Amino acid sequence: MKVEFLQLYNFRNYNQLTISFHSHLNLIYGKNGSGKTNLVEAIYVLGLTRSFRLVGDKTLIKDDTSMCKIMGRIVDKYSTDYQILLNKEGKKVQINHDKVAKISDYISKIPIVLFHPDDLRFIKDTPSTRRKNVNISISELDLSYLRYLNDYNKLLKQRNSYLKQMIVNGNTSSNYLDVLTDKLIDYGMNIHLKRKEFLDLINEYIGCFYEKITGVSGLKLKYISSYNDLSKEKLKDLYSKMLVKDINFGKTHVGIHMDDLKFSLNDQDLKDYGSEGQQKNAIIAYKFSELEIFKKMKGNYPILILDDLFSELDLEKVQNILKLLKEEVQTFITTTDVTKFSFLESFSYKQIHIQNGKVVEESEHERRK
Ligand SMILES: Nc1ncnc2c1ncn2[C@@H]1O[C@H](COP(=O)(O)OP(=O)(O)OP(=O)(O)O)[C@@H](O)[C@H]1O
Ligand SMILES: [Mg+2]
DSSP: OEEEEEEEEEETTEEEEEEEOOSSEEEEEOSTTSSHHHHHHHHHHHHHSSOSSSOOGGGGBOTTOSEEEEEEEEESSSEEEEEEEEETTEEEEEETTEEESOGGGTTTSSOEEEEOGGGGHHHHSOHHHHHHHHHHHHHHHOHHHHHHHHHHHHHHHHHHHHHHHHHHHTOSOOHHHHHHHHHHHHHHHHHHHHHHHHHHHHHHHHHHHHHHHHSOOOEEEEEEOTTTTOOHHHHHHHHHHHHHHHHHHTSOOSSGGGOEEEEEETTEEHHHHOOHHHHHHHHHHHHHHHHHHHHHHHSSOOEEEEESOSTTSOHHHHHHHHHTOOTTSOEEEEESOGGGGTTGGGSOEEEEEEETTEEEEEEEEOOOO
């Protein structure tokens, strides 16, 4: 899947822009604040209708204007035109110039794997951030996953509010709670299975990618869940054991909403022991694993965006990561320091120079044989 060209109108610091991209590698460079991240963000928004930056849609609209538009042609087996228009009332999307009424019918048509400096939070932050990251990854592969997750969360809310009611009424047991718990276990087991399948797949690749980048073997992404290896009967026992605590706190202490993940390098937790560089390389190994899983399950590669990935990595790691790039994967790299990439002779690529929301120079480079 490739972006052939992109057109922006009043997007962030871009006034008007039409740009075509290289089918393999695009190196976007310029000073801090010039608009590099904004450009790759536009590709991301075109695919997913929202930004990866934790901001409201309105910030995407250029200051002092009232609407923005992103258009792009995506080439896969066929060529398809996508368009997203944002204004103060909301967003409208089109595919091949036809309006698409439901946003959910639009998203997930353009799969994108993105690295952004904030992704380090995947390791450093709380379990909920890690769950969120994995939820996004799985839902891009499996649309039904998000539905399961919504159903589970609704049920969890119901169970928690019923627990609070029980404390008020002085109940310690209830058939209705048993029904809710039973259902929660069923939904939870479903989600647990999907997470486990996904993480098993990640673990088929992640160690190998990490080793190719760093020379060190033994990276795994461990799945920590109270549901691991438990049958439904055993899970019911676990909920019974927790019942008094659940009632006292008015909340459910067991379930896939408490799941966590651990990046473990030869049994050391990277969260506590890993250097910044090691953490970054672990995340990038995860992203490259995601690309392969997509290819395996969907038959084609997503678009790869590496925003500011290389800023703190030593030259050897940069070179090792670039060696992982495949010609079938259209890749966008942003950097302030283009000299780091002076050894790109083995690639065909396009270099795009950005200044103040404008492309000031574009040049194509042929691979040196
Ligand atoms: N809605 C908006 N309207 C106008 N300008 C905006 C808007 N949102 C962001 N900007 C401007 O865009 C610029 C930031 O662009 P961007 O994040 O793409 O920079 P960058 O080239 O990636 O920089 P860095 O190297 O620091 O990551 C800032 O100057 C910011 O003020
Ligand atoms: Mg940036």
